Amino acid sequence: MTRRILAFFASSFLTVAFTIPAMAQEVDGTIESIDPERAQLRLSDGETYDLPEHFDYSAVAPGMTVVLIYDQDEPTILRVI
Numbered sequence: 001m002t003r004r005i006l007a008f009f010a011s012s013f014l015t016v017a018f019t020i021p022a023m024a025q026e027v028d029g030t031i032e033s034i035d036p037e038r039a040q041l042r043l044s045d046g047e048t049y050d051l052p053e054h055f056d057y058s059a060v061a062p063g064m065t066v067v068l069i070y071d072q073d074e075p076t077i078l079r080v081i
Helices: 002-019
Strands: 024-035 040-043 048-050 065-071 077-080
Touching: 040 065
Parallel strands: none
Antiparallel strands: 024 040, 024 065, 040 048, 065 077
16 A cells, blocks of 8 residues: 555656756746736846746736746746746
8 A cells, every 4th residue: 555655646746747847947926017018027026037929818917926937048937826
């Protein structure tokens, strides 16, 4: 039984780990502004991040606290949580 539980958690961890690219970084903050024309999102710390091509702008609004997972090499957002 213990081996099954351990195998379950190990496979769950690996499944989640493979969904996020290796070079991804995470940052949290409050949305200061959203620019749909430039497809950019600015956090209250002053950093600006590029939004993905097919982003749902109705899901976020200025003043919301979010966690962004973004590409380390380019400030392109991979996920907004």
